[in-house]
Amino acid sequence: MNGKPDWTGRLLEVEVGPVAHGGHCVARYEGRVVFVRHALPGEVVVAEVTEDGGGGFCRADAVEVRTAAPGRVAPPCPLADMARGRDRCGGCDWQHASGETQRELKSAVVTEQLKRIAGIDLPVRVRELPGGLLRWRTRARVAVDRGGRAGFRAHRSHRVVPAEDCPITVAEAIQDVTSRRWRPGSEVEVAADSADQVHVTAHDRRRGGRRVSRQVRGSGVAHEEAAGRTWELAAQGFWQVHVAAADTFAAVVSRMAAAPEGGVAWDLYGGVGLFAAGLAEQVGPTGSVLLVESSRRAVEDAVSNLRDLPQVEFRAGTAEDVVRDEGLPSPDVVVLDPPRKGAGREVAEAVCAHRPSRIVHVACDPAALARDVGLFVEGGYRLVEIEAFDAFPMTHHVECIALLERVDQP
Template identity: 70%
Template sequence: MNEKPDWNGRRLRLEVGPVAHGGHCVARHEGRVVFVRHALPGETVEAEVTEDRGGGFCRADAVRVVEAAEGRVTPPCPLADMALGTNRCGGCDWQHAHPATQRELKASVVAEQLWRLAGIEHPVEVQSLPGGALRWRTRVRLAVDERGRVGFRAHRSHRVVPAEDCPITVEGAVDQVTSSSWTPGSEVEVTADASGELHVSEHLPGGAPARGKRRRSGAKPSRTRKVRGSGVAHETAAGREWAIAAHGFWQVHRQAAERFAEVVDDMVEVPPGGCAWDLYGGVGLFAAVLGNRVGDSGDVVLVESARTSVRDATANLADMPQVRLREGRVEDVVADPTMPAPDVVVLDPPRKGAGRNVVGAVAGSRPRRVVYVACDPAALARDLELFQRDGYRLIRLEAFDAFPMTHHVECIALLEVAD
């Protein structure tokens, strides 16, 4: 009987192959697949194996570049320096790649996922958002180590890498909390809103440890204390002012909400007096766009399960009586036979996607158009494959680099009923 291989800690010389979904590239060594972080397609690197469970693949981190690709640059963040080896911050995937190269890699991933999971061949170009690749992030959650120092977790680990600043986060956000000492095992959440106010909360570990005892690593915080800020974030998008829970859902890129609202507005084409569904509607950003489209005589049904978001949407859209809120799980609400037949459906599901039941209910209601906002290309492709089975086809796809330096990419897809 063959023993399972164990390459943990081993250093491998690898010829790096194509990019894969998840912030790494694919290489092969001695018949096994190696998922390599901090490498680029076409490079030759020395990589240290960081995770090997004995199957057909393992994970590794590039620790030395033998032959560099054209798109490689010096990381702007010291915590992404290759000299740190496997002790790098786990927050960013592509600090070593030029921003244009990052967008090319993300476009390749989106196109590959569409083809592999949905059989869709569609051109993909990932567009940048205004402001560049640094200082775009307005919301961030940090971890606190056992010495009370704040930082970010290492990749696929609970280990905290202490930080002084974060160059992808807006100036004055992270460095305002890294100079202080915090409760070991807690998490610190920071929001810098459009008005310039900084909101900071500490999420404390559940239960106090016995005197002299150390808290279990990775224990989930359960109590929150407000450290700074009013607790109400003020944002601007879609021609409106928004007042929302400081750490509630809002796009983390400072330009994303406005740009996404513009694209959705261009795609929906719902007529005045028409009906629209806004599924996973959050605080109502897209419902506001739809409300303007259908007018006072129209009907927009916003469906959201998070109570805080429903409360904020109710307050922010109080001047739009054409928008009705339904609090509940999307899969339950769309199955309600009293839901009005929509002309268009906008959905912005969580990272896992909408899934078979929601897609089936949406397609069964037969809207002329579906606008799907996705933060994960694999989930998007799986759901598009389901829509295809129900008679819809992809006619337009807009992709955005809303998370520079990371592997994440935002897509907005327009589907129509096939002829």
């Protein structure tokens, strides 16, 4: 025995405190921190401890509400019902909160992360995207249990919770998958595009851990409409999952970037070219845009999508590798849309060394955003503006677009 407490399975009555990053709220019990899911600030709940490593905190799920907060609502999905206990789907964090409450919680998280990590006191308001809280998700990954039933994993677990539907996912994208049996232990990716085509790809794990993918439905090439253009890309490649996100984000990035005519712009982690298209229009035929993307298939799609914009140059490689190229022309503006972990110090320092007038940072994780913003501030920039969007309703995720400007420019 190591003498550390193990409360796993215990029921604790706690008064719920503030929201924290990650889809839970903070409570305290007998001097320890309890991270409680499926609760809201100000509530009194009975929480069952689900994980306890014996340190200063443990994790728990609310299983009974003694005093409810005004923003609590009945979850629209039966897999999020409190009566299911640990057998709840782990995909959604806030189905028990109204839309307004969800956005308030996310606003608080973004504001707190900026202050705690980057030392920036800037209140942030998360805005709603068109379409409401349900049927917004066009892409999803579904797990398959040992019986061949499709579903979603429980929170912080590999266990599959079988599902018939997912109310945040567009109906035509999910019901065809959940209504049939699959190879046990496989995963299924589904994507519904702007042309009303559904693409389904199964990923099977064979002996020796080898992954075999097969196209089950659709051509595997998605057709999207956004930013006044038509896009073709691998159906399982990266595209914004919210039906209204691509248009909205492209407009905000272009406004913040304001690349000068004849200027130079970088689009790091550029995907299939959504942001590069707007930058190319701004710099015009006498300017240049460098699109950097690590996925070779995405670069191939970007070349095809932007073939009418010869001012765009494409580099297949990691941002870390490309920005070290001393022969690159220094940009007037840099747009970054890194993965969830953020850009990191190496990329941030390389960008700052080129001294662009503006940096536009797109982030889907508030903590990663705050870390990157802090690095840019160290490098001589100031945070001017943040626009935040509830691009992932019912979950704790939030999309932020930040504008930074060089401090020493006129």
